Amino acid sequence: MTISMLLRRVCPYCDKMNDYERMFNLHRHIQANHTKLLPARPKSAQPPKSSQTFTEQLKAANPLVPIKFMCPSCEVLFDEKKDLEPHIEETHKIFLAQEADTSNMHWIVNNLDVTKCFADFKSSIISHCDNFMDVDRHFCQHLAMSSILFIQKRHAYGNIPINVLSVQQHHQVWASLLGDFDFQQQLDPTVYPQLKAILTKYRDSLDTDIIDTRMAILAIAKGHSGPARNAILAVESLLPSLKDLDTGIINSENHLLAAYIHPVMTSLFATSGDHVAQCANIKLKSNSSEGRRPDYFVDLYERYQFQDTRCIGEVKLKHIDNILKIKDFYRLAIFAKEELDHHALSDVLCFQTIGLSTTFYLLTRKPGMLVLFELTTIVLPQVKASVLSLLQYIDEMYSLSKLFQQIHKVIPAADPYPTLPMT
Numbered sequence: 430m431t432i433s434m435l436l437r438r439v440c441p442y443c444d445k446m447n448d449y450e451r452m453f454n455l456h457r458h459i460q461a462n463h464t465k466l467l468p469a470r471p472k473s474a475q476p477p478k479s480s481q482t483f484t485e486q487l488k489a490a491n492p493l494v495p496i497k498f499m500c501p502s503c504e505v506l507f508d509e510k511k512d513l514e515p516h517i518e519e520t521h522k523i524f525l526a527q528e529a530d531t532s533n534m535h536w537i538v539n540n541l542d543v544t545k546c547f548a549d550f551k552s553s554i555i556s557h558c559d560n561f562m563d564v565d566r567h568f569c570q571h572l573a574m575s576s577i578l579f580i581q582k583r584h585a586y587g588n589i590p591i592n593v594l595s596v597q598q599h600h601q602v603w604a605s606l607l608g609d610f611d612f613q614q615q616l617d618p619t620v621y622p623q624l625k626a627i628l629t630k631y632r633d634s635l636d637t638d639i640i641d642t643r644m645a646i647l648a649i650a651k652g653h654s655g656p657a658r659n660a661i662l663a664v665e666s667l668l669p670s671l672k673d674l675d676t677g678i679i680n681s682e683n684h685l686l687a688a689y690i691h692p693v694m695t696s697l698f699a700t701s702g703d704h705v706a707q708c709a710n711i712k713l714k715s716n717s718s719e720g721r722r723p724d725y726f727v728d729l730y731e732r733y734q735f736q737d738t739r740c741i742g743e744v745k746l747k748h749i750d751n752i753l754k755i756k757d758f759y760r761l762a763i764f765a766k767e768e769l770d771h772h773a774l775s776d777v778l779c780f781q782t783i784g785l786s787t788t789f790y791l792l793t794r795k796p797g798m799l800v801l802f803e804l805t806t807i808v809l810p811q812v813k814a815s816v817l818s819l820l821q822y823i824d825e826m827y828s829l830s831k832l833f834q835q836i837h838k839v840i841p842a843a844d845p846y847p848t849l850p851m852t
């Protein structure tokens with residue numbers, strides 16, 4: 430290949446001319462050593478195909494090829510390093526610039542101005558961003574830099590510091606979010622006893638034909654529509670995977686996805702003709718972060734064409750290292766933000782599956798921020814003997830399916846908040 434250009438990724442603020450192999454590492458260096466946050470380069474802003482990363486050897490071998498300095502945040506190239514800093518200061522100091530804008534709308538929960546609270550928290554983190562380098566130790570702070578307030582039910586991923594939101598305030602905010610979405614819905618109470626009777630018979634008698642069991646459940650589903658039907662179908666969809674065998678702990682991510690997660694997710698979120706649920710390694714998403722994809726997503730189509738992605742998930746086996754779990758979840762949150770921004774969606778549903786346990790979250794919009802909050806956790810049964818345990822989540826499945834249907838486009842589209850580059 431002929432080389433048209435040699436590209437340097439050097440720090441605009443240091444006198445040293447160290448070259449960084451990955452742009453992400455340059456961003457980390459700027460954050461740690463210069464206390465500055467810069468936005469990621471847009472996905473479309475890839476360097477010219479015939480260019481190469483600068484090395485002394487390439488330079489020696491190609492003395493006539495021009496050398497250009499890359500902006501860490503856009504596609505502009507510079508002939509001289511000294512031009513980088515003024516360009517960045519003028520164009521890309523967007524993290525702090527947003528601080529003044531808490532505009533006129535405020536989100537108030539029980540007399541607490543959450544908008545102001547979060548704006549203060551975010552601004553103090555951004556101005557001390559060199560203290561928050563590791564996502565596993567400063568999870569909430571990392572999300573806050575990208576304007577996401579993280580509200581969970583319990584302290585699984587570390588919380589907002591209590592001087593920002595006390596434990597009680599945190600819980601009130603969580604409860605108020607569930608209330609805003611009217612999340613805790615109840616499925617028609619006549620369904621539960623019917624399903625219980627069918628599944629008990631299936632579990633306990635050796636000669637119950639699985640086809641009869643499935644048809645009996647399908648008949649109940651047919652008598653309902655929308656989210657209620659979807660929740661009932663989710664129960665039916667899992668039956669073929671539940672065996673009366675000592676299959677041992679699930680040790681394949683593909684098996685977990687194919688036999689358990691996919692049947693339930695596709696029933697809850699993609700029974701209509703215009704939704705497609707899939708395990709993501711099939712397709713490269715054009716707008717997604719370079720080389721990274723979520724494990725699972727549900728796409729919406731309109732008039733045969735792809736529209737947007739409204740649900741994404743990450744799936745891991747049960748005995749996953751805690752740091753990996755946090756990093757996985759962080760990626761999920763940033764993916765969700767990208768989808769929300771890119772397609773101007775009101776919300777994006779996210780889930781993280783660890784073994785057979787799946788926790789759902791919703792990323793939504795509130796004045797001055799995005800909020801990612803925990804909805805509920807569903808634990809799927811692994812074998813036939815525990816099939817009835819699925820019924821305790823029937824209302825949750827109904828509520829999730831209902832919530833998913835409420836996701837819509839926001840018109841006019843709001844300006845996205847800047848996003849921190851992903852690992």
Ligand SMILES: [Zn+2]
Nearest residue numbers: 440442443462
């Ligand atoms: Zn530097």
Ligand SMILES: [Zn+2]
Nearest residue numbers: 500502503505
């Ligand atoms: Zn730039």
